[in-house]
Amino acid sequence: MRLPYSWLKELSGIDWSPEETARRLTASGTACVLEMPRPEHFRQVVIGQIIKLERHPNADRLVVTEVNTGDAVHSVICGAPNCANGQKVVLALPGANLKGELTVKPVTMRGVKSAGMICAEDELGISADHSGIMVLDPEAPVGVSAFEYLGLNDPVCNLEITPNRPDCLSALGVARELAVLAGRPFAPAFEPPGESADKVSDYITITIADTQACPRYAARIITNLKVGQSPWWIRRRLLACGLRPINNLVDITNYVMLETGQPLHGFDYDRFGTKEVVVRRARDGEPFTTLDGKEHRLDPTVLLITNGKAGVAAAGVMGGLESEVADTTTTVLLESAYFDPGVIRKSARKLGLSSESSYRFERGADPNGVVRAADRAAVLMTQLAGGKVAAGVADNYARRISPVTISLRPAQVRRISGADIAVPFMEKTLRGLGMEVASGETLSVTVPTYRPDVTREIDLVEEVTRIYGLDSIPVSRRNSGPLYTPTHRHHTIKDDIRNILTGMGFEETMGTGMAHADRQLRIDPGLDPIRITNGLSDEYGVMRTRLLYSLLLSGGNNIRHRNVDLAIFEVGKVYLRGDKEPFEPEYVGVLLTGKPDGVYWKGKSFASDLFELKGVLAALTEGLSLEPASLHLEPAPGYDPAQSVVIRCGEKVVGRGGRVDRRIARLFDIKQDCYAAELELTALLAAEKPRKPFVPLPKFPASARDLAVIVDNPVTADEVLTEIKTVGGELVESASLFDLFTGEPVPAGKKSLAFSISYRSAEKTLEDEEVDRVHGRIVEYLGRKFKARLRE
Amino acid sequence: MQIILDELGRLETETVRQIAEAGTLETLEELRVGVLGKKGRLTAILRGLKDLTVDQKRDVGGRANQLKTKLEDLIVSRREELMGASSEAGLIDITLPGRPLRYGHRHLVTVVMDQIIDIFQRMGFEIADGPDIETDYYNFSALNFPPDHPARDEQDTFYVEGDRLLRTHTSGVQVREFEKRRPPVKIIAPGLVFRNEAVNTRAHCVFHQVEGFYVDTDVSFSDLKGVLEAFVYEFFGPGVEMRYRPSFFPFTEPSAEVDIRCFLCGGKGCQVCKHEGWLEILGSGMIDPAVFKNVGYDSERVSGFAFGMGVERTAMLRYQVNDIRLLFENDIRFIRQIR
Incomplete structure (x- = not known):
């Protein structure tokens, strides 16, 4: 909310600078940012009076005026439709630099000289209005700086009011805060309006059908009104608060709302239709047109103000078009009511409308402040629109809302704050906030109804501490709490994974957890994703069911930027439908594409492939101390059926991977092969090897032998290796494939596999003969089992 | 015999010069084998001694052994020299790139999240987490957000099928942990949160929070x-x-926003602090008795605080990132800048 500094200063009586005011408000919970005046934008901008006005000889739409600024008369051309002789106007003279953007210079327009510019509000930066020039009050002093006369030397306090503080949605509310902060008394004076001989009861009666939704409805009748422009001081304040001035009657209701926080509504009494106000729920399908011209079909969520026959206003939200105050209005039915916050909130939502009025009612107006606000508006209508106020207030207070009384134990303030706040300070603060305080061992505090947020002792604790100042509470530098706080493996494993994968050159990416439904389903048609029912866009339409989605999204983003060589990983949740509630397993996913190792002048660089992926998985599982990973060809959704694998650690399935299905990669603008794997964290945790005692290092030397065999293509390396180990028994310490060769001289349909075998005994140094014997047995056995032939 | 001695003399002169001239370990080794090896020249001479008399043997043998020792010593020391500076000196272009070994980077959010978590763990906070897909109860009701209250507007919510929502803050973990534990409870809860807001440079519909209580x-x-x-x-x-600014959160009272002096301008005012001189870094407060009541804690016997901070915001401040979308686009050129 925006409020001019001068208004707050006037109401609170403080003598703080704007900066100090903003600082104190911020430190007590009403965040305030100042918008400072810009005098440089009003240099050479003065008040003038049009003393002569003639048609421009060469232009139909222009007039040539003479503007008197006291010490001189300036000839100025004006194109505004509302320009008239005798008006007091704002004149920008040559040299002015309006809004810091527009420099005014003497010009010649169609042969006539113009020595300045008569300004519209938007040109001065006061509002967005460019419908015509700004016309000032007749008593505006000619020759005076517009900056000062218009009160533009006044900073505006831009206030952030938290939803619990409806009282601060008003100048008086914020002024009360300032007064209590300054330790000043605060008792705003209200004068009741002088009343005429007419009786309000002759004009209107009020019936409330739903007293839960509308505990109180009050009205005043003001007659003999003359609609016109409001005086500048009201318009200036409305503009500073961000409201558009309309006419004196509407402006007064808005002004009093800004001043008191009580939304008011003025009906044109002559067009109201009847002599009764009936407040009731709207009927299903009941039509109603709000004053913005929108037609609505209502239902009972909307509380309706009616004239007993039809709706005249959506209570607390917006008035109706039919009975809106118009230029011809002479009698006003002035509504000042209290509506239930929840009812107005639902009603405003139903109508799809939010107004200054609904904003305040939703947060809570003051049921006991309605008559004062009506009185205040009535006084202004007599003063500024010539109105006469009918005697009495039509006030139906059907469900009384009374102030509550709460006990406050001073010790509780100290217990919660940790500050040694004195009881007199507590009492003074609460009284300053408008509460009644009965002293004693515990304070008995009666809270005014404009503070609906204060209902419990803790609320009073907050009031005292925020005025005391949270910055004044001492800082405790003790550490306390449980001495032992365990770490959890399901957290630390993620750290381990990140260490291992970044160590292997993978960059960590971060997805949003949300996914595009179609693309997600293409990856895994078998998993029906959880849908977001009020999503912003298709991109965030469902929850992701596979980490592969995010990896491909990140991959695509990079490839689009020509980062085509990628090794990335992500650790995160996927979201699956569960039996009773959603299930959110965590995964680690890796993706390789292009040549992430880059080029090397000493040798050729490899493009990522399934075996790089396999190597990564082996290193990852080794780094995590898991059972060794093994890959098994098996189709998996999202991956190319010919190159997809299930990943096991020992016997347990921990994930799947492979070459990403090229059709799916295309959905993410990826036209190069990607290799990815997704591993589930709880499965990885389950595959952790138990901690084993240290195995002593071998005492005796090993003997190495190489073995190259030619076998039929379908024979796998693993089968051969298994046999080598089986046949060699304990003496084979390790065996590894070091070469795979096909083509001449290896016959077609066959391949040569070369293994390096290390023989070692734990008991003795092996004799060459002994090794030869075992090695020979292996050769012989492989020959029989696989029809393998030794390659020379 | 003199012939033999002359030969030894020639061998000595020649070999000493050759040792000094040997430029590589290989040449030196060849030389050693050629002179001192099984079939070497000196070995051959020594072998020829068997035809001499005892006296001659003594004289020539002594001389030959002396020479053998001398040459061996010279070879050893020349070998040492050669090992110290290999022959490739001056032939290496050290500006050639090294073998490319990749080193990856953690995501900015992880880096900052880890730093935050680490600090609180050292103060004795235990890590806990909760589901991202939450119920209204844990995200709002149990945290004292009344139904149909404007406080809910502050956190635009994504709803999912089955009467659930995407958590708008990690504060729901408070309630879940309170239900499981009895005080003292000292926990931090890091995690992903969601807000139904249009994505722009300053706000994303997804971000990370760390909640502590x-x-x-x-x-x-x-x-x-x-x-x-x-x-x-x-x-x-x-x-x-x-500085502590009193604020409003339904689940804490008193509540405070915490600002720090803008570390970029020192408080003079700059773009990052929007000319206010302060940067908002977290929200905090004393846990509201209504929350304790919902979990069966007696607010007369226990009290507590809670705080929560946005990780992306903190990360962006620290690294002066001006567009939050960069964090979720995962461009590796961005990720690689993070230290």
Whole structure:
């Protein structure tokens, strides 16, 4: 909310600078940012009076005026439709630099000289209005700086009011805060309006059908009104608060709302239709047109103000078009009511409308402040629109809302704050906030109804501490709490994974957890994703069911930027439908594409492939101390059926991977092969090897032998290796494939596999003969089992 | 015999010169084999001694052995020299790139999240987490957000099928942990949160939060200030000026937003602090008795504080990232800049 500094200063009586005011408000919970005046934008901008006005000889739409600024008369051309002789106007003279953007210079327009510019509000930066020039009050002093006369030397306090503080949605509310902060008394004076001989009861009666939704409805009748422009001081304040001035009657209701926080509504009494106000729920399908011209079909969520026959206003939200105050209005039915916050909130939502009025009612107006606000508006209508106020207030207070009384134990303030706040300070603060305080061992505090947020002792604790100042509470530098706080493996494993994968050159990416439904389903048609029912866009339409989605999204983003060589990983949740509630397993996913190792002048660089992926998985599982990973060809959704694998650690399935299905990669603008794997964290945790005692290092030397065999293509390396180990028994310490060769001289349909075998005994140094014997047995056995032939 | 001695003399002169001239270990080894090896020249001479008399043997043998020792010593020391500076000196272009070994980077959010978590773990906070897909109860009701209250508007919510929502804050973990534990409870809960807002440079519909809370028999706002000061001093630097602005969160009372002096302009006002001189870094407060009531804690016996901070925001401040979308686009050129 925006409020001019001068208004707050006037109401609170403080003598703080704007900066100090903003600082104190911020430190007590009403965040305030100042918008400072810009005098440089009003240099050479003065008040003038049009003393002569003639048609421009060469232009139909222009007039040539003479503007008197006291010490001189300036000839100025004006194109505004509302320009008239005798008006007091704002004149920008040559040299002015309006809004810091527009420099005014003497010009010649169609042969006539113009020595300045008569300004519209938007040109001065006061509002967005460019419908015509700004016309000032007749008593505006000619020759005076517009900056000062218009009160533009006044900073505006831009206030952030938290939803619990409806009282601060008003100048008086914020002024009360300032007064209590300054330790000043605060008792705003209200004068009741002088009343005429007419009786309000002759004009209107009020019936409330739903007293839960509308505990109180009050009205005043003001007659003999003359609609016109409001005086500048009201318009200036409305503009500073961000409201558009309309006419004196509407402006007064808005002004009093800004001043008191009580939304008011003025009906044109002559067009109201009847002599009764009936407040009731709207009927299903009941039509109603709000004053913005929108037609609505209502239902009972909307509380309706009616004239007993039809709706005249959506209570607390917006008035109706039919009975809106118009230029011809002479009698006003002035509504000042209290509506239930929840009812107005639902009603405003139903109508799809939010107004200054609904904003305040939703947060809570003051049921006991309605008559004062009506009185205040009535006084202004007599003063500024010539109105006469009918005697009495039509006030139906059907469900009384009374102030509550709460006990406050001073010790509780100290217990919660940790500050040694004195009881007199507590009492003074609460009284300053408008509460009644009965002293004693515990304070008995009666809270005014404009503070609906204060209902419990803790609320009073907050009031005292925020005025005391949270910055004044001492800082405790003790550490306390449980001495032992365990770490959890399901957290630390993620750290381990990140260490291992970044160590292997993978960059960590971060997805949003949300996914595009179609693309997600293409990856895994078998998993029906959880849908977001009020999503912003298709991109965030469902929850992701596979980490592969995010990896491909990140991959695509990079490839689009020509980062085509990628090794990335992500650790995160996927979201699956569960039996009773959603299930959110965590995964680690890796993706390789292009040549992430880059080029090397000493040798050729490899493009990522399934075996790089396999190597990564082996290193990852080794780094995590898991059972060794093994890959098994098996189709998996999202991956190319010919190159997809299930990943096991020992016997347990921990994930799947492979070459990403090229059709799916295309959905993410990826036209190069990607290799990815997704591993589930709880499965990885389950595959952790138990901690084993240290195995002593071998005492005796090993003997190495190489073995190259030619076998039929379908024979796998693993089968051969298994046999080598089986046949060699304990003496084979390790065996590894070091070469795979096909083509001449290896016959077609066959391949040569070369293994390096290390023989070692734990008991003795092996004799060459002994090794030869075992090695020979292996050769012989492989020959029989696989029809393998030794390659020379 | 003189012939033999002459030969030894020639061999000595020649070999000593050759040893000195040997430029590589290989040449030196060839030389050694050629002279001292099984079939070497000196070995051959020594072998020829068998035809001589005892006296001659003694004279020539002594001389030959002397020479053998001398040459061996010379070879050893020349070998040492050669090993110290290989022949490739001057032939290497050291500007050639090394073998490319990749080193990856953690995501900015992880880096900052880890730093935050680490600080609080050192203060004795235990890590806990909760589901991202939450119920209204844990995300709102149990945290004292009344139904149909404007406080809910502050957190635009994504709803999912089955009457659930995407959590708008990690504060729901408070309630879940309170239900499982009895005080003292001292926990931080990091995690992903969601807001139904249009994505722009400053706001994303997804971000990470770290929630912290501590409930014990005797916890006050003063203790909250101590913990937050310790965090700020460790994370942003010792002595960084802080301020507490009273604010409103339904689940804490009193509530406070915590600002630090803008570390970019020192408080003079700059673009990052929007010319206010302060940077908002977290929200905090004393846990509302209504929350305790919902989990069966007696607010007369225990009290506690809670705080929560946005990780992306903190990360962006620290690295002066001006567009939050960069964090989720995962361009590796961005990720690689993070240290």
